[in-house]
Amino acid sequence: MVEIADIDSLGRLEAWLNGQSHEVAVCIAPRAAAWVLPIWWHAVLSEDWARGREWTALTVLRCTLISYVAAKMPNEDIKRVASNAAATARTSASLASGAATHAAAAHAAFSAAFAASTAFSDEPVNTAFNAFAASINSASTAAAGSNNHSYSVSDPSTPAFAIWQSFRADASQMKDEEILVFMPLWQQGVGPFDGLWEKINGFVEGGDSPHDWQFWIEWYQALLDGRPMLGNAARTWEMLEKIALIKPEVWDQGPEAVNPMIHEIWDLVRLRIEAEELRAQKEAFLAERATPEQRSHNQPPGLVEAEPEIARHVTIIWAGLDEASEELAAKEPDKERLTQIAKGMLAALRAVAAYCGKLADRVIKAAASVIGAGVGTALLDHVANNGRLMQFAKDLLTWSVGGG
Incomplete structure (x- = not known):
């Protein structure tokens, strides 16, 4: 049996996951996607290859949010919308894979969110593993330009090190019936992508419709902080479930259609x-x-x-x-x-x-x-x-x- 302290490679991670319950595997996937979410979000706000295609962060945000809700309340309605989100993400991922080479890190972050959105399936170990592997790949690729040891799990300066460290902290506190949404996303409280997160906030605040993206900014900040977004855990889950269950055809219309509806739900629960x-x-x-x-x-x-x-x-x-x-x-x-x-x-x-x-x-x-x-x-x-x-x-x- 692999001990948590010894998990420092994808092979050992897979062996450990094979010994865990369905619930634990399902909880791992959304955390893995959330770790690298800023890489994709920043890319679609700043990179020409993404802006030229008029991509937004919405697909990744939707997949990640639904993966959290599916881990907490895997009912049939949530499974249905998660399947739809995954299908939409699969189509977008095939388009993203054709982008320039320098978009590889963003594409891997997208893949982590896609894997997380399928974690409710009958093979949660595989999907959790895929989400984590994509997360590590995204973080490592993002750092490769400035750090030749970006894949290192022993060098504290690398994003990969921070991800492995946070995973082991999560795993040591995981219980079958719990989802780690109300624990800080990074074990040290400071993550390797905090700089990107600050830039994302700046882009949104200086954009054409900062109000429309306010929910998503506050939602991800709550994930980083490890707290219920509304201060009230039950009401926070109520809100997130309602947002997850917004009809797929509304999501398909893009941010202009779905973000105001999300804001109305947010305001109602508040x-x-x-x-x-x-x-x-x-x-x-x-x-x-x-x-x-x-x-x-x-x-x-x-x-x-x-x-x-x-x-x-x-x-x-x-x-x-x-x-x-x-x-x-x-x-x-x-x-x-x-x-x-x-x-x-x-x-x-x-x-x-x-x-x-x-x-x-x-x-x-x-x-x-x-x-x-x-x-x-x-x-x-x-x-x-x-x-x-x-x-x-x-x-x-x-x-x-x-x-x-």
Whole structure:
């Protein structure tokens, strides 16, 4: 049996993979593709052979994202879209193989993504091996011009060394039921292609449509960092699955068609997270300061009697937050309803802010004197000065009217 510490060649890697479970092999492939993804991405942004063909990074990005999702949730729907992504990649790969010799590194990176997208198959060991071999080939070829020992696994200055080192770190922490998406992509935290990644960011930021590629930039950065992209692992997987399941014909139309749809999904899931967190804040506030009756009716404690106009607006805001959260949780949220909720919340928030701003401390002090224990001060601060509530209502309106 090959020990992890002894894996320093493709032959030993293959022997080790043959002793692993299906799940482990499937988890190796997307990591291998992600290591060298910047090589292809940078090439299509900067090299004449790619720009002349109007290629983009989309095919490789799609394959890599789907390979991660397929490793986590290999259901039939995901397998179907993974098959389609692999078929599309196969066609593109045949075109890429005819490019100039200096494109070899980019082509190998493409091959790693293609192999990863087929890792759900009945032969995951072979596909994981192919993805890793292509990754090593891409990294080594990219470095060959400046380093005669680019294939070396003992020279710390080579990309190949970094890949082998990161693979062994992954393998030592791998469990059958886990995918290593939330571990830093590089074992040392710094990868050999960080310079390319900085250039990619610069190209995107200075391009014609940086907003359209923002998701992909943040998604890959989260892979590098080893963290859930949305901060919430469950919601991150929910989002990635939805993106993976976008219809193939939309992907086939290119970035102009699919990137806005991806951004809308991204915004929706972020709204769901924010609604959940704001509701939790509200419930914590009410649990500490309100009676059971007030909590059940979204009634602001004390202000019902002391400041009825403010109380009415606060009730509208809190009820709107509850309604928005429930509607956002639907499989297909009703955008017209969400538009009305957002408008109602914004109007109420602005009314409370204007009222408090006009009367300033006199209102807060009067409320506090009637309610006691500073509840009035805390309530008005919670609502009028809660920038997250206002921003949520604005973002909700933007998304619901189609401007996400």
